[in-house]
Amino acid sequence: MKLNIAVLPGDGIGPEITQQSVKVLKAVADRFDHEFQFDDALVGAAAIDLLENPLPEATLDLCHKSDAVLFGAIGHPKYDNNPDAKVRPEQGLLKLRKELGLFANIRPVRTYEKLLDQSPLKRERIAGADMVIYRELTGGIYFGEKSTAQDGKSAQDLCFYSEEEIDRIAHLAFKAAQQRRNKLTLVDKANVLETSRLWRKTVKTIAKEYPDVELDFLFVDNAAMQMILNPTQFDVILTENMFGDILSDEASVIGGSIGLLASASVGNKNAMFEPIHGSYPQATGKGIANPVASILSAAMLLDHFDLTEEANAVRKAVEVSIQLNVCTQDINKDNHYTTEKVGDFLEGLIA
Amino acid sequence: MKLNIAVLPGDGIGPEITQQSVKVLKAVADRFDHEFQFDDALVGAAAIDLLENPLPEATLDLCHKSDAVLFGAIGHPKYDNNPDAKVRPEQGLLKLRKELGLFANIRPVRTYEKLLDQSPLKRERIAGADMVIYRELTGGIYFGEKSTAQDGKSAQDLCFYSEEEIDRIAHLAFKAAQQRRNKLTLVDKANVLETSRLWRKTVKTIAKEYPDVELDFLFVDNAAMQMILNPTQFDVILTENMFGDILSDEASVIGGSIGLLASASVGNKNAMFEPIHGSYPQATGKGIANPVASILSAAMLLDHFDLTEEANAVRKAVEVSIQLNVCTQDINKDNHYTTEKVGDFLEGLIA
Numbered sequence: 284m285k286l287n288i289a290v291l292p293g294d295g296i297g298p299e300i301t302q303q304s305v306k307v308l309k310a311v312a313d314r315f316d317h318e319f320q321f322d323d324a325l326v327g328a329a330a331i332d333l334l335e336n337p338l339p340e341a342t343l344d345l346c347h348k349s350d351a352v353l354f355g356a357i358g359h360p361k362y363d364n365n366p367d368a369k370v371r372p373e374q375g376l377l378k379l380r381k382e383l384g385l386f387a388n389i390r391p392v393r394t395y396e397k398l399l400d401q402s403p404l405k406r407e408r409i410a411g412a413d414m415v416i417y418r419e420l421t422g423g424i425y426f427g428e429k430s431t432a433q434d435g436k437s438a439q440d441l442c443f444y445s446e447e448e449i450d451r452i453a454h455l456a457f458k459a460a461q462q463r464r465n466k467l468t469l470v471d472k473a474n475v476l477e478t479s480r481l482w483r484k485t486v487k488t489i490a491k492e493y494p495d496v497e498l499d500f501l502f503v504d505n506a507a508m509q510m511i512l513n514p515t516q517f518d519v520i521l522t523e524n525m526f527g528d529i530l531s532d533e534a535s536v537i538g539g540s541i542g543l544l545a546s547a548s549v550g551n552k553n554a555m556f557e558p559i560h561g562s563y564p565q566a567t568g569k570g571i572a573n574p575v576a577s578i579l580s581a582a583m584l585l586d587h588f589d590l591t592e593e594a595n596a597v598r599k600a601v602e603v604s605i606q607l608n609v610c611t612q613d614i615n616k617d618n619h620y621t622t623e624k625v626g627d628f629l630e631g632l633i634a
Numbered sequence: 635m636k637l638n639i640a641v642l643p644g645d646g647i648g649p650e651i652t653q654q655s656v657k658v659l660k661a662v663a664d665r666f667d668h669e670f671q672f673d674d675a676l677v678g679a680a681a682i683d684l685l686e687n688p689l690p691e692a693t694l695d696l697c698h699k700s701d702a703v704l705f706g707a708i709g710h711p712k713y714d715n716n717p718d719a720k721v722r723p724e725q726g727l728l729k730l731r732k733e734l735g736l737f738a739n740i741r742p743v744r745t746y747e748k749l750l751d752q753s754p755l756k757r758e759r760i761a762g763a764d765m766v767i768y769r770e771l772t773g774g775i776y777f778g779e780k781s782t783a784q785d786g787k788s789a790q791d792l793c794f795y796s797e798e799e800i801d802r803i804a805h806l807a808f809k810a811a812q813q814r815r816n817k818l819t820l821v822d823k824a825n826v827l828e829t830s831r832l833w834r835k836t837v838k839t840i841a842k843e844y845p846d847v848e849l850d851f852l853f854v855d856n857a858a859m860q861m862i863l864n865p866t867q868f869d870v871i872l873t874e875n876m877f878g879d880i881l882s883d884e885a886s887v888i889g890g891s892i893g894l895l896a897s898a899s900v901g902n903k904n905a906m907f908e909p910i911h912g913s914y915p916q917a918t919g920k921g922i923a924n925p926v927a928s929i930l931s932a933a934m935l936l937d938h939f940d941l942t943e944e945a946n947a948v949r950k951a952v953e954v955s956i957q958l959n960v961c962t963q964d965i966n967k968d969n970h971y972t973t974e975k976v977g978d979f980l981e982g983l984i985a
């Protein structure tokens with residue numbers, strides 16, 4: 284297969300981890316006889332520094348005409364602590380998601396037997412946990428109208444959802460449940476929010492088309508608690524943008540490190556693959572960032588094009604590396620490997 | 635001291651747990667020679683059933699003229715699963731918070747040595763965790779304009795904050811930090827939300843008045859992760875309404891049971907005390923609900939009126955009961971006591 288892959292390393296540890304997943308994808312191409320073409324482009328703080336634009340036109344163009352986007356990370360402390368900044372790195376990511384129509388962000392969460400004791404949670408609570416979060420990615424309070432009053436003394440963000448926005452991701456989530464354990468949990472705050480009531484109503488209607496999937500509902504506050512108390516209860520979680528952001532970061536503790544969590548963002552035409560961790564500025568350049576989340580995102584990229592054997596080879600390699608303790612310091616405190624060494628090892632296993 | 639206390643048992647397990655805290659407060663009054671007068675009133679689903687109004691006028695009047703409100707719980711599944719219901723129990727609670735001007739919801743989270751092994755989290759992660767969450771309670775997306783389009787095909791909720799709303803709770807939170815370990819963490823999503831940027835800016839300005847308090851910032855997704863990874867890092871957490879709702883329920887796992895978590899909601903004139911758990915409909919009438927959250931809320935009520943010795947007596951009694959395993963089944967699986975028996979035991983310790 285021939286694939287054009289846009290590579291957007293972004294900020295902080297983005298470049299160093301993305302380098303490893305590109306390496307792994309190249310090894311996959313070699314071994315399975317594919318032709319993957321990689322093109323780099325600027326995004327985030329890196330793009331602001333050079334072009335005063337977190338998502339330059341050239342980058343967006345490249346993404347549009349590529350088959351897939353491999354994304355690193357975005358964000359820089361110099362913007363976080365400046366509430367008055369007019370341009371911010373995150374705008375680049377949000378605009379990219381919107382422009383590419385990536386309405387569904389898919390975040391699988393699982394455990395590795397070898398890492399069960401790494402988790403802050405007790406082994407018996409998490410053993411066997413295996414869920415996937417379907418987070419709506421181009422709507423809600425992230426994209427509703429926002430403004431600050433002229434006098435600077437008040438501000439507002441609008442959370443808006445249409446039935447159609449809920450519909451399209453709900454169908455994906457139900458279909459995923461059918462391929463898994465046939466359970467879907469909608470997380471909302473329907474006892475308070477009008478948008479949540481629309482979610483609940485719409486999803487209930489769609490559920491009739493999937494009679495083999497058991498649907499249940501959780502308020503987001505309760506879900507945040509259940510995620511830790513009893514994570515094995517979840518199969519597919521479906522939720523809106525902001526709740527999905529919070530819950531998926533929270534869920535990262537189950538596996539033992541956020542450095543293991545991959546994601547795919549898909550729409551009707553485009554698809555983007557990115558680790559769920561951020562730019563982790565304190566770690567930049569130190570060789571301590573875990574490349575596995577990016578590499579597993581690359582596996583999701585392969586899945587997306589039905590390259591199942593290839594994707595499984597990547598996942599298998601990751602399992603072997605974890606089994607053998609070839610891991611960065613977030614999961615191997617004593618004898619840790621650098622970002623690059625882990626990448627090399629995985630590349631070697633696949634080649 | 636003479637205190638008029640409005641008692642609003644509400645729904646589900648609300649009545650049975652509130653009965654225990656009233657019992658405990660009566661024991662306190664006897665022992666310390668106070669005069670506490672209790673007046674019951676309807677709220678929530680219970681009030682809808684009888685009066686088609688989740689917050690009847692008479693209830694609101696009573697609360698206004700009382701010195702404090704002791705609140706049980708609110709919510710009923712028959713409303714949760716009906717997105718079209720016009721009247722819902724939660725409206726009663728939200729209106730009460732708004733009408734009484736209870737802008738700050740204070741939720742302490744701690745561990746008990748004896749219960750460290752109850753938590754789904756590993757002992758070494760949580761030992762010593764001791765934080766208090768200041769959640770803004772009368773603003774944000776809970777109270778912004780909300781609507782559903784005429785055709786029912788879209789909906790919206792507005793998140794609005796003014797500087798003044800942020801100001802008043804921030805001062806309370808900084809003052810609390812000064813009485814504790816001098817650390818305040820603002821949780822927001824300033825990389826995406828305009829309201830969060832207003833929070834960050836306003837809180838930064840106020841921080842200058844509290845040079846002895848160390849201020850830091852966390853994005854809410856990261857906070858949801860840090861809460862589990864490293865809960866001992868937190869002293870005072872300050873956050874907006876929705877994030878506070880989610881984070882405080884999540885934080886309940888640290889102590890081992892949400893049945894232990896109390897809260898105080900305060901404003902300029904009124905104050906209300908309620909457990910953070912909900913109405914727990916499945917447990918209603920079974921005698922399995924933990925009354926401790928409500929009883930510790932009663933202790934916060936005593937604190938509010940500077941009855942420190944009295945409040946400490948209640949907390950001490952709770953510690954003894956936990957030490958001796960006189961607990962409901964959420965924390966004592968083998969040899970559990972009923973809601974009432976735990977209440978009786980605590981009453982006896984205080985009397």
Ligand SMILES: CC(C)[C@H](C(=O)O)[C@@H](O)C(=O)O
Nearest residue numbers: 357358373376528825826855
């Ligand atoms: C960087 C930020 C805007 C982003 C988000 O909130 O969506 C990130 O946290 C994520 O989850 O991908």
Ligand SMILES: CC(C)[C@H](C(=O)O)[C@@H](O)C(=O)O
Nearest residue numbers: 474475504708709724727879
């Ligand atoms: C019942 C509900 C409206 C309420 C809230 O979300 O504020 C509850 O979850 C709480 O935290 O007190």
